[in-house]
Amino acid sequence: MDSFNAITAAIFLPFIFAGLVPVMEKLLKQRVGWFAVATALTCFILIGIAAPDVIGEGHIVQGTISWMPSAGVDFTIYADGLAMMIGFIASGIGVLIMSYSNGYMSKTEDLKRYYQYLLLFMGSMIGMVFSGNTIQLFIFWELTSITSFMLIGYWRHKPESIYGATKSLLITASGGLAMLAGFLLLGNITGSFDLAAILNDPQVINAIKEHELFLITLILIFIGAAAKSAQGPFYIWLPNAMEAPTPVSAFLHSATMVKAGIYLVARIHPIFSGTEAWFILVSGTGIITMLVAGFLAFRQTDIKGILAYSTISQLAYMMTMYGYTTHHEPGIGVAAATFHLLNHATFKACLFLVAGIVAHEAATRDIRKLGGLRREMPITFIIACIAGLAMAGIPPLNGFLSKEMFYESSLEMGASLGGIFTFLIPAFAVLGGVFTFAYSIKLIDGIFLGERDKDAIPHHIHEPPMTMLIPPAFLAFLVILFGVIPSIPIHHIIEPAVSGILLETAHLHIKLWHGFTASLMMTIVTFILGILIYTKYDRIAAWQDNFNMKNPWISINYYYDRAVDSAKGNAFRFSSRSQTGSIKLYMSAMLLLMIALIAIPAAILATNIVPSQLNFDIPPYEAILLVLLIVAALSAAILPKYLPAIIALSALGYGVSLLFIYLKAPDLALTQVLVETLSTIIFLLAITKIPQKYKEKISFSVFTRDILIAITVAASVFVLLLNTTQGIVDPFASLSHYFIDNSLLLAGGHNIVNVIIVDFRGYDTLGEIAVMCLAALGVYNLIHSRSEE
Amino acid sequence: MNNFLLTLTISILFGIGTFLILRRDMIKVIIGLSVLSHAVNLLIVSAGVFENGKVPIITGSGHGGEITGTIYNDNLAEGIFAPLVSAGSHVEFVDPLVQALVLTAIVISLATTAFILILAYRIYEEYGTTDIRELRRLWG
Numbered sequence: 056m057d058s059f060n061a062i063t064a065a066i067f068l069p070f071i072f073a074g075l076v077p078v079m080e081k082l083l084k085q086r087v088g089w090f091a092v093a094t095a096l097t098c099f100i101l102i103g104i105a106a107p108d109v110i111g112e113g114h115i116v117q118g119t120i121s122w123m124p125s126a127g128v129d130f131t132i133y134a135d136g137l138a139m140m141i142g143f144i145a146s147g148i149g150v151l152i153m154s155y156s157n158g159y160m161s162k163t164e165d166l167k168r169y170y171q172y173l174l175l176f177m178g179s180m181i182g183m184v185f186s187g188n189t190i191q192l193f194i195f196w197e198l199t200s201i202t203s204f205m206l207i208g209y210w211r212h213k214p215e216s217i218y219g220a221t222k223s224l225l226i227t228a229s230g231g232l233a234m235l236a237g238f239l240l241l242g243n244i245t246g247s248f249d250l251a252a253i254l255n256d257p258q259v260i261n262a263i264k265e266h267e268l269f270l271i272t273l274i275l276i277f278i279g280a281a282a283k284s285a286q287g288p289f290y291i292w293l294p295n296a297m298e299a300p301t302p303v304s305a306f307l308h309s310a311t312m313v314k315a316g317i318y319l320v321a322r323i324h325p326i327f328s329g330t331e332a333w334f335i336l337v338s339g340t341g342i343i344t345m346l347v348a349g350f351l352a353f354r355q356t357d358i359k360g361i362l363a364y365s366t367i368s369q370l371a372y373m374m375t376m377y378g379y380t381t382h383h384e385p386g387i388g389v390a391a392a393t394f395h396l397l398n399h400a401t402f403k404a405c406l407f408l409v410a411g412i413v414a415h416e417a418a419t420r421d422i423r424k425l426g427g428l429r430r431e432m433p434i435t436f437i438i439a440c441i442a443g444l445a446m447a448g449i450p451p452l453n454g455f456l457s458k459e460m461f462y463e464s465s466l467e468m469g470a471s472l473g474g475i476f477t478f479l480i481p482a483f484a485v486l487g488g489v490f491t492f493a494y495s496i497k498l499i500d501g502i503f504l505g506e507r508d509k510d511a512i513p514h515h516i517h518e519p520p521m522t523m524l525i526p527p528a529f530l531a532f533l534v535i536l537f538g539v540i541p542s543i544p545i546h547h548i549i550e551p552a553v554s555g556i557l558l559e560t561a562h563l564h565i566k567l568w569h570g571f572t573a574s575l576m577m578t579i580v581t582f583i584l585g586i587l588i589y590t591k592y593d594r595i596a597a598w599q600d601n602f603n604m605k606n607p608w609i610s611i612n613y614y615y616d617r618a619v620d621s622a623k624g625n626a627f628r629f630s631s632r633s634q635t636g637s638i639k640l641y642m643s644a645m646l647l648l649m650i651a652l653i654a655i656p657a658a659i660l661a662t663n664i665v666p667s668q669l670n671f672d673i674p675p676y677e678a679i680l681l682v683l684l685i686v687a688a689l690s691a692a693i694l695p696k697y698l699p700a701i702i703a704l705s706a707l708g709y710g711v712s713l714l715f716i717y718l719k720a721p722d723l724a725l726t727q728v729l730v731e732t733l734s735t736i737i738f739l740l741a742i743t744k745i746p747q748k749y750k751e752k753i754s755f756s757v758f759t760r761d762i763l764i765a766i767t768v769a770a771s772v773f774v775l776l777l778n779t780t781q782g783i784v785d786p787f788a789s790l791s792h793y794f795i796d797n798s799l800l801l802a803g804g805h806n807i808v809n810v811i812i813v814d815f816r817g818y819d820t821l822g823e824i825a826v827m828c829l830a831a832l833g834v835y836n837l838i839h840s841r842s843e844e
Numbered sequence: 845m846n847n848f849l850l851t852l853t854i855s856i857l858f859g860i861g862t863f864l865i866l867r868r869d870m871i872k873v874i875i876g877l878s879v880l881s882h883a884v885n886l887l888i889v890s891a892g893v894f895e896n897g898k899v900p901i902i903t904g905s906g907h908g909g910e911i912t913g914t915i916y917n918d919n920l921a922e923g924i925f926a927p928l929v930s931a932g933s934h935v936e937f938v939d940p941l942v943q944a945l946v947l948t949a950i951v952i953s954l955a956t957t958a959f960i961l962i963l964a965y966r967i968y969e970e971y972g973t974t975d976i977r978e979l980r981r982l983w984g
Contacts, residue, residue, distance in 0.1 A: 692879075700871075764863075805901055
């Protein structure tokens, strides 16, 4: 299997297998999760098939399957080192998460739905990173938002889940729409939606940078990335997304989906970097989010809450590093950011899984109640220490290395900006590191160290089953491996990814020990300040709570809630006013609109009618028919008893079919006769059980009003029709000539009307038959839905 | 062909239909819908008809407006099935597209009429009335 087919299969396999989950659930019962694990593993292997090509040889695997060629959009694969890295993370962590879920999810849960959503998400994520054009990328991007929505709202009965799911969908999906607008602008500038066509052509990239729409395009695309990765004001959805089952939080909301925004920033890096706008927008947003989210983590009492804020802050690190750029060196922090992306996926997913174990065994996630669990669950404690200390940046773990690189690139960026920024940017970086250090220690300390609170958790706590222990243990192993022997991930994952981002072959040299450098000094300062801050941790948290209580307007959630509440209220008021349930009101509204749209133009047109051109030359037999029609219609309207009225109505119908003959429409005449017969029979059947007459007492005012509406409608139609026949209303260039010219030539039919129905517009007729079937089904069900008396 | 009286008739049908769909009795409303659909169909078909236009059926083996065989005159006043138009002459057909549209519309209006009739019948069975206002009162 070649690389292109392997990757295509890896994208679609999860979607297909998600459809098979219900079948497998019948076979495997509660072990259906292992089927999902096997699917994820297959995807991992399929992506691995492309690895020798992309990572070994340094090729970019590209390929196209024709999809919408007329719109310039095809199904395109663009697999470089960056895409491979995130593809491996998505499928690899997917394997671990789905194995873990077998232990975590209770057997009574709706497992089939859970694993279906997970597989759908994994497929969307893999599809997103390998997308070779922006439209396809957008589609998979929004699919990840939707699957995330379904997973956050997995426990449908909990109002918090519904709130969190709605919030995440509103924010990430509307961010995605901004991104789509940006992509359309980009397509407008370059004339192509194809990523490879843009990335591989330096002239195109220069043209984008000099284009007047450059800034607005960048801002729109960045809004999408920031909303997805919970950056800037959009961060508020991620803490509420913690209502999802914990394996989902580990998978989507720390390791993969929230990285989509980071991935997008890396993907468009060659197009937009090297400009002031890029640095200010990306790094600016990153630095502010890093500091604010790191600081706000202090007041969280839920361990998943701390992890959520820490994820926001860690994503902001990557954002900041990708934003570091100068005119000469566009990608100062790219290597550091990419390495941190990989490291964060390992240690943060691991921490979430530990949080899941703790919540599963202790039945609480409140850090005030937890504590002293180290004796009861020593293995979990060790795993948590490895991951937590990696996040804090302690050597020799992988978090230490990428944080060192973060400091290094901050120093370099500061130096190239000069002035006050020489110190300011590294200082911000250190401050972010200090917050991270403090809450990382708090996590370990709060859960495992200290005294056991026997009142809050009276029962004995033990280690979880192996299915829940092995995945985090494996991640902890990776954390140590990447830290001690960094050359393994650097050469095989990071270098190809960085080459993919920078579009040139990158060589990196990273060792665990690299001498007493400035960045090592910064690390030491971080540890000292971090320990100092940690001693004041509870006091800072209390101050934050107090401040927030007094100033609710400071929180972005305050504005989000108000906006959503007022939108809901307005929608409700609007619909209750416009949808009153009175058919007569709807009818009058429609007719009044129609009169407004037709009567006024008709009144203007009426002045154009030339009386001398009117055709009063009426053959007598036709005149008799027309008078009969009017009499029949009037009788149907006036006769109070149903039976005579229906007979009058069918007389009208047969009259119309006669008239069709005069109008040169023999097919219509035949159809009308058949249809009229049928509809008369149905009418008669329907009224057999209904009282045979109904007399509405019409008051004079109602009668006048309805007659006035009826006369206005009739007059408008009259004027319009007179104009049509006089040719005063311009006829549109008619399609009919095509059918007249081609019905014998192309379709071999002599009856043009029949040819149109069954050949040229065959699908319309198919739709017509579908309507008939639906109506028949509806009638059948209505008759059989009688309540039992 | 499209004369003053035909136009007037179509307009009157529109007026009667409109008056009927504003009634309170469901059966009358349904009758009104039927009258309206007749009016609409006639309106569309009559828009495609013109003086001396022929039935859109090609006789002979020609294509386009050119006739290679013979075509039957369809003027009722002069008699049906009399081969009057000679080969090679140009024939103007009335608009076949509007006829195709209306053919579909006729069938669909049968489907909808049947459906709402049964709906009205079932509503009467459940609530004992065909008066729309009375129904709203019963639903509260």
